[in-house]
Amino acid sequence: MTPLINMESVSKSFATKTKVIEVLKSVSLEVQEGEIVCLIGPSGGGKSTLLRSINALEPINSGSITVCGQNLNQSAGAVQRVRRETGMIFQRFELFPHLSALENVAIGLVQVNKLSRSDADSRARELLQDVGLADHVNKYPANLSGGQQQRVAIARALATDPKILLCDEPTSALDPELVDEVTEILGKVAASGMTMLIVTHEMRFARQIADRVLFLDQGTIAEQGTAEDIFKAPKSERLKQFLKQIHF
C-alpha cells in the first residue's frame, strides 16, 4: 500500500543573522492511511517544523515530500491540492477573530469547496454540533473559552473533508481542566479512521491514541515504536532522560 505521507531525506535549516540552525536532518517518514502518529520530543527538536513541512507552510531545503500522491516540490498547484487534503490544528487555535464560530467553519466550505452560502452554513452547523458547540455558533472567538475555540478550530479543519489532520500541540495552550474536552474530540476523529499526525506533550493522550510514537530529537527521529515501546521500554539515553523530565 502506498503511504499517505511519504517524506524522504527531508532537510531543513533556518538561517538567522548569526548562524544557520539545522532543524530537520535528513528525516524520512512514512504514514499509512488511517494511522495515528504522535510526535514527542524536547523543545526545539523540530516537531513543529516537520508537521508544517507536510502542508508546505514551511518550505524544505532538500529531500522530497509526497502527500496523497502529490509531490510538494513539484508545483504551486500540488501545494494547493495538498492543503485541501490536509487539515491543521494549531497550538494557539488561530481562529479568524472577525468571523463567528459558524463563519470560521463555513469559510473553507464556501471558498475552497465552493458550496453555496446556505449549504455551507447548514454543514458548518452540523460540524459545530459534532464538537458540542451547537449553542455557540454565533459567538465570536473572543467570547469563547480556549477549549471551545480549539473545538471550533477542529470543526473548521474537518469542514473541507481532509484525509489527514495535522495537530501541533492542540492542548498545550489550554487550562488543565479544558484539555479533556479537546482530546476527547480528537479521539473521536481518530476513531472515525482519520490519518493523524499529532505533536503532543500529553503522554496519557498519546498512549491512548497513537499507533506509533516518534521521538524527535535534534532534527532526527531518534527512536520510534508503539506507545508501549516508547513509554515503557525506551532504549536511548536521551529518550529516557526526556521521559523522566516530563514525568507523566
Next chain:
Amino acid sequence: MYSQKLPLWYSIVAILLIGVFGIGLFQAFYGLDYDWDFSFLGDFFWDPKDDKPGLILLGLWGTIYISLISIVIGSGLGLLVGTLLITREPVTRFAAVFYVDVFRNTPVLVQLYVVYFIVGTAIEMSPETAGILTLSLFCSAYVAEIFRGTLQEFEKGQIDAAKALGLTRWQTARHIIAPQALRRMLPPLIGQFVSLVKDSSLVSVISVVDLTKSAMNVVAVSFRSLETWFIIALIYFVLNLVLSTVGRKIEQRLRVSS
C-alpha cells in the same frame, strides 16, 4: 469589565480649574476693550449684492474640494506605495522607503513651494493643481506607512491557518486580511485625514482660494481680524469634527458587521 467610581472631589477640582481658566480668558478679552461685532460676516457668507455665495463659502468649498481630492488620490497612491514598502524586491522597496522619507521629513510648506515654483514652472501647472498634487503626495506617504504597519503587524498565525485551509493568496487577502486590516487602519487614517484638512490651509500661500485665503481677503477689506479668524477656526473645527465623527461611525459599523 468593572469600573471604579472616582471620588467626587476629582470632578470638583476639575470644574474649579476650568472655571478659573475660563474667567481668566474672559477677562483678557474684556480687557482688550474691543467692540466685538460679528454681524458684518453675514455678507461674506452670502453676497447680498450679487445674490451668490460670498468669500467665506467659496473658501469653504475650496478647502473641502482640495482636501477631498487629495485624500482620495493620496489614499490610492498610499496603498500602492505601501505595497511597494513590503515587497521583497530590494530596489523597489528602497525607492518606496526613500519616497516616504522625503515626504515625511520635509515641511509641507516647503514641498508646496518646490512643487509650485520649480516643478510648476517646468510643466505648466495652476495653483490648484500644484496644491492638490502636493497634498496628495504628502498624504500618500503617511497612508503608505499606516498600510505597511498594519500589514506587517498582521498575525502570521492567521495567515498560516488560512493557507492550511487551502485558501488562495487572493482569498486570504480578501476574506481574512482586508476586513481586519481595514478596521485597524481606520483610526490612524482618519487622524491623517483630519491633519490633511488642517494642512490644506497652506495652499493659501500660493493664492489658492481656500478657507484661509478667504479669511485673509475678508480681513483685508473689513479690518476685523479677531472676529474673522475666530469664525474661520470654528469652521475648521466643525469640518474636522464631522470627519472624525463619520470615521467613528464607520468604525463602529465595521465592528458590528464583523
